[in-house]
Amino acid sequence: MRFMLLFSRQGKLRLQKWYVPLGDQEKRRLGRELVQTILGRKAKMCSFLEWRDLKVVYKRYASLYFCCAIEEQDNELITLEVIHRYVELLDKYFGSVCELDIIFNFEKAYFILDEFLLGGEAQETSKKSVLKAIEQADQLTSTCYQQASPRITSPTCYEHA
């Protein structure tokens, strides 16, 4: 897989993961073009298209488009299920996930993706294993903070920065 993009119906990028080295300008340009291409397609159209020299696989879930750019020899259908499995993982983690969860917890969305896909390849396809890894990290988090700096648990520290 070359990259994965999540974007809203209005074309706002919600998550972008690049598995090939590209400059920031180039990423923005490619992202913009691809988002426009996909938003220009009608519902019920095929989930695959040829775009530049890549194959693009996308699917819409509620207000969010999930879109992967894959290589010539990659399998389109399994990529569609990569997307679905990622949605399931987000859903399970956030508890019926919505676009806002991903906006406000974007870092979590990245962490979950890293557990599932690495370097553009499926690393762990078991839902249980991925979620276990994330839950463990979350536990590590809370315990660390309680031990290390109890004062930041007081609400005053959460003020507007």
Add this chain to the structure above:
Amino acid sequence: MPAVSKGDGMRGLAVFISDIRNCKSKEAEIKRINKELANIRSKFKGDKALDGYSKKKYVCKLLFIFLLGHDIDFGHMEAVNLLSSNKYTEKQIGYLFISVLVNSNSELIRLINNAIKNDLSSRNPTFMCLALHCIANVGSREMAEAFAGEIPRILVAGDTMDSVKQSAALCLLRLYKASPDLVLMGEWTSRVVHLLNDQHMGVVTAAISLITCLSQKNPDEFKTCVSLAVSRLSRIVSSASTDLQDYTYYFVPAPWLSCKLLRLLQCYPPPEDGAVKGRLVECLETILNKAQEPPKSKKVQHSNAKNAILFEAISLIIHYDSEPNLLVRACNQLGQFLQHRETNLRYLALESMCTLASSEFSHEAVKTHIETVINALKTERDVSVRQRAADLLYAMCDRSNAKQIVAEMLSYLETADYSIREEMVLKVAILAEKYAVDYSWYVDTILNLIRIAGDYVSEEVWYRVIQIVINRDDVQGYAAKTVFEALQAPACHENMVKVGGYILGEFGNLIAGDPRSSPLVQFNLLHSKFHLCSVPTRALLLSAYIKFINLFPETKATIQEVLRSDSQIRNSDVELQQRAVEYLKLSSIASTDVLATVLEEMPPFPERESSILAKLKKKKGPGVVPVSELEDGKREGGELNGGGDRGPDSAMSASNASTPSPSADLLGLRSAAPVSAAAPSAGSLLVDVFSESGAGGPAAAVNDDGFLRFVCKNNGVLFENQLLQIGIKSEYRQNLGRMYLFYGNKTSVQFASFSTTVSYPGELQSQLNVQTKPVEPLVEGGAQVQQVLNIECITDFSEAPQLNIKFRYGGALQNITLKLPVTINKFFQPTEMAATDFFQRWKQLSQPQQEAQKIFKANHGMDTEVLKAKLLGLGTALLENVDPNPENYVCAGVVQTKSQQVGVLLRLEPNAQAQPGVQMYRLTLRSSKDTVSKRLCDLLAEQF
């Protein structure tokens, strides 16, 4: 704003995100962001040391701002500081920031690498995974330099946790893709292959991606993976849907792993071990069978996962291209999908069938779906599906269905989406040319193309139609008539005017006899379009006019009038003005003879490969620059012997140069193969280079005996060495022939820069016309590629066309030259005749130069059946009961060439006891043309 759900939330961040979302305009958003940036900058610069939490929060805000699409030029140092925090979330955010905002500041990279090194050696699996994720996300060369040695150790160490192994495998894959030269194969490689046997499905899933990539580059080192992959696949395929617990996805056992296993197998030729192969074929059959079973779930995820495996299996079947049974089953399965209600499946079936169409086993089976595919082209609502349908029609097109397919593509073109019109035009043009039996159909098709989609007809297309019309005198009159009619349309495309101007200028005389298209009518028609055209077209028309003056002296006055007018002779465009002035002058002062010489009909164009094909390939080629750059980088890295490349190449040309007469020295060149020729004299560099290409053996040789073996037969293996096998299949009809060449890569390594060229020694250029399209430049290990040559015999010929094949194997250039077995006898039509007729004609051909005779020793036994088979293979009719001596053989045939037909009579007289122990033949050929008699006699004398 939703409550932060889990883990450790950062309220300040949530508030900031809320603020941004509430901004009513882009300006407001920028303002809010600038305020935040200023705030963060002051915090980072402030005297008060920030605690870890604040640092994390601000770094996270910067990340959010960056992901919104704004530039961030600070905060890297704070992020790097977070890496060494012993709090997991701080570390995690630090790594995320680094992964997203890679910075090539070398001081920072040193610090980052240090932090990663610490985490990798921490033995804390969570920290190790974070560090590995970061390396995999960044994947830079600096990271490869620092960690490419360490990660393989982590990957194969016995005590590494499974989750760490998974990350390490994919991390290494990313580094290998970016900097293959830095990842050194070693003792770990064999242990990596054995990860395919790992008990943990997740480990296998991750490791197999790495193994696949490594196998592609080093197939020999990894070939043990084939049997391991087959047995793993076999276990998955035969498992019940619940056996694999959480790796079962909607009742499909391990779909990701299955796909990856099937993909890995596509790096190799079919397994040689019979048992392994049997097991694999069983798997593939099971997968095909499962496709026919009722679904275990109605969910689309179930069918997608199941079909993902099915398509990957079909890809493997196509890759092997050796199991006709499986290929046909695959084709039938795809045929079902062509009519499936799911658009996605129809799309994939069309795509997959495209590759099936090129396999000789399944080409016919694919063709049976033509109506469905045409229907898809007409009715699919999605342009990308229609595009696939058009591609498939193009791939399944052959002489039998070309007219139907071209007609459908043309009618589709009238309503086709703008995005694919240009490509469609190229495809129609190529098919029309490739499968044109009668060239008036070709001309009609191209003119229709210009009429329907003139804007999309590139220069290559209209140049090509002119080349073809000029080279084929049988179509010129028709072309002139048709283009004249097309120009009558009130609005016709400028490309039509160009073609019209050119063709009428050359061949207008062929239709000038009809008063409706008299010279003046033709001229007025062209000139009525003149003012609507662009400068280049006007220039072309001016040339057509001067040609008219030559063709039709009666138009001279009218045309000179036009040239003399101010709008021409004083045209502000220099080119037009110059043409007008020069043509006017030429027509006034030159005598008719001079004019006729200067303005003679264009000579035929040298036959070359259609430039349209090249254009189509370019269109399909890689479009995204960065990726191809990446691959270039890889290639450079891979070919360490770059400097040596020149070696074999120049040595080859040197050895070729020393053999000026290719026919005389063919055998000499082969026996003194460059290896031995170069080794004693050249320096160590050359010797090394050759030993590199060792498996290649003699890298250049003009193959002669292969050629002679094909005089009396059309199919077989033309050439074979340790690297390459070339099979041949050919068919001839009248003066046309088609030859299929199959290039088989016998190694497991890819051939790069694979190219073939056909050359014509001596006068052959004007006697024989061979058209082909280039083969794909990459031939994968174990793969076979096909090339089709279309051959036309213009007139009789004696030389054989040569085929030169070049490719890179390892670092070394291989260069092979073969004689193509195209001989004059291929164009024989057998002629049956009675004895009286035969002898009458024999007598008619009694001039000495009409006869060629040879007496020679038999090289093979005089078996009657073998002799008969050879004479039939020659292409002539074997006439029974003609020769008074029943031991003798007589044959008759007509050599069909484009320019003439040459009747040939043959008599072969065996003499089994010429001398004791010696068998001799006397071969006599008589034909109306001396060169034909001579050539046939020479060819046949080698056959018996």
